[in-house]
Amino acid sequence: MSNFIPLQELLSVPDWYKDGECQKHDQDLFFPDRGGSTVKAKAICNSCKVKEVCLEFAVERKERFGIWGGKSERERRAIRKEQRLQTES
Numbered sequence: 001m002s003n004f005i006p007l008q009e010l011l012s013v014p015d016w017y018k019d020g021e022c023q024k025h026d027q028d029l030f031f032p033d034r035g036g037s038t039v040k041a042k043a044i045c046n047s048c049k050v051k052e053v054c055l056e057f058a059v060e061r062k063e064r065f066g067i068w069g070g071k072s073e074r075e076r077r078a079i080r081k082e083q084r085l086q087t088e089s
């Protein structure tokens with residue numbers, strides 16, 4: 001019996017996640033070690049049909065780890081900052 005827990009279940013992500021291109025690839029690509037390459041994961045995200053909703057989900061959830069919607073945590077933080085600035089002005 002396998003101890004494998006699907007990432008979707010582990011992270012409690014919504015149904016659309018099962019349609020993500022990442023489901024066809026090694027999930028470690030999307031959660032690189034610090035300083036690891038994100039190029040391949042971002043390229044996969046860029047061909048994903050749920051990219052927009054994925055990014056919105058990760059930004060709203062303040063997801064701290066991994067590549068979601070083609071963006072790293074740092075890039076998502078910048079998006080949140082930009083959104084804050086827009087609502088303040």
Ligand code: SF4
Pocket residue numbers: 017019020021022023030044045046048049050051052054055067068069070
């Ligand atoms: S945008 Fe990237 S992380 Fe999100 S579902 Fe698609 S492939 Fe997966």
